[in-house]
Amino acid sequence: MSEIAEEARVVAATDEGASPTAELHVDGLRVSVEGKPILDGVDLRVPVGQVHVLMGPNGSGKSTLAYSLMGHPKYQVTGGAASFDGQDLLALSPDRRAKLGLFLSFQNPIPIPGVTTVNFLRAALRAQGKELPARDFIARLGEEMTALRMDPSFRSRYINDGFSGGEKKRAETLQLAMLEPRLAILDEPDSGLDVDALRIVADGVLRVMEKSEGRMGVLLITHYYRILENLTPDRVHIMHQGRIVDSGGPELAHLIESEGYDPYISAGSAAAAEVTSR
Ligand SMILES: Nc1ncnc2c1ncn2[C@@H]1O[C@H](COP(=O)(O)OP(=O)(O)O)[C@@H](O)[C@H]1O
Numbered sequence: 001m002s003e004i005a006e007e008a009r010v011v012a013a014t015d016e017g018a019s020p021t022a023e024l025h026v027d028g029l030r031v032s033v034e035g036k037p038i039l040d041g042v043d044l045r046v047p048v049g050q051v052h053v054l055m056g057p058n059g060s061g062k063s064t065l066a067y068s069l070m071g072h073p074k075y076q077v078t079g080g081a082a083s084f085d086g087q088d089l090l091a092l093s094p095d096r097r098a099k100l101g102l103f104l105s106f107q108n109p110i111p112i113p114g115v116t117t118v119n120f121l122r123a124a125l126r127a128q129g130k131e132l133p134a135r136d137f138i139a140r141l142g143e144e145m146t147a148l149r150m151d152p153s154f155r156s157r158y159i160n161d162g163f164s165g166g167e168k169k170r171a172e173t174l175q176l177a178m179l180e181p182r183l184a185i186l187d188e189p190d191s192g193l194d195v196d197a198l199r200i201v202a203d204g205v206l207r208v209m210e211k212s213e214g215r216m217g218v219l220l221i222t223h224y225y226r227i228l229e230n231l232t233p234d235r236v237h238i239m240h241q242g243r244i245v246d247s248g249g250p251e252l253a254h255l256i257e258s259e260g261y262d263p264y265i266s267a268g269s270a271a272a273a274e275v276t277s278r
């Protein structure tokens with residue numbers, strides 16, 4: 001398909017908005033980084049309107065999955081498929097994936113000296129065809145920043161430049177709130193936060209979820225049960241060595257909280273099956 005036809009197709013899909021039954025489909029996804037295989041056949045379904053949690057030991061491939069879905073050029077898809085709302089994600093550039101409604105908040109947000117938060121958000125909205133008149137944009141930004149208890153001075157600070165860990169996570173949540181995606185991939189939005197900041201971020205995500213009236217799906221990568229006290233998951237998935245080795249309800253996150261990943265790590269899938277059957 002030509003570039004222009006492809007663009008028209010994505011724009012058409014975006015204008016209609018994702019259907020209420022839109023889903024992220026990941027089938028047998030394999031990904032390598034610098035020639036090293038990391039994802040070893042990931043299968044996952046995340047419908048809009050649901051919160052799915054992805055947990056797993058460090059280095060199991062959670063961030064790799066997040067980057068691959070968003071189209072980071074360093075992450076090479078070597079097999080499998082990924083689509084959202086019926087559109088093949090792997091055929092699209094990252095900006096088109098964003099136009100389609102995908103959003104990623106980074107585990108380690110990167111500072112962009114020279115680009116203020118306000119200009120960054122304005123440009124991001126414009127790029128997605130969601131530009132607001134200046135006055136409305138500023139009002140909306142102020143509203144969202146107040147909800148996230150962010151000082152107004154952050155508007156004119158360079159994005160993530162000199163931000164503390166907690167401030168970066170709030171800035172990521174602010175992007176989520178302003179962009180109102182259809183599928184939000186949140187990579188450890190809770191890491192390094194104290195209890196108060198955690199509640200603010202969790203409430204922020206919940207607010208966006210409620211505002212979306214069932215039209216946003218969330219793939220939340222986390223290590224902690226605490227954030228799930230605010231954001232009740234529909235499904236919990238456990239990743240280990242580049243695969244989803246177990247899936248279940250919220251009780252699975254409880255189990256990880258009390259027992260850790262040992263049952264999955266030490267004895268492989270037999271133990272995982274045993275954990276699930278308890
Ligand atoms: N950009 C990268 N360059 C080299 N290796 C990477 C890169 N990203 C991830 N990896 C490797 O891929 C594996 C999975 O990492 P990651 O996806 O970050 O796991 P998780 O998010 O579950 O902690 C690790 O062995 C890590 O070293």
Ligand SMILES: [Mg+2]
Pocket residue numbers: 062063064107187
């Ligand atoms: Mg990670």
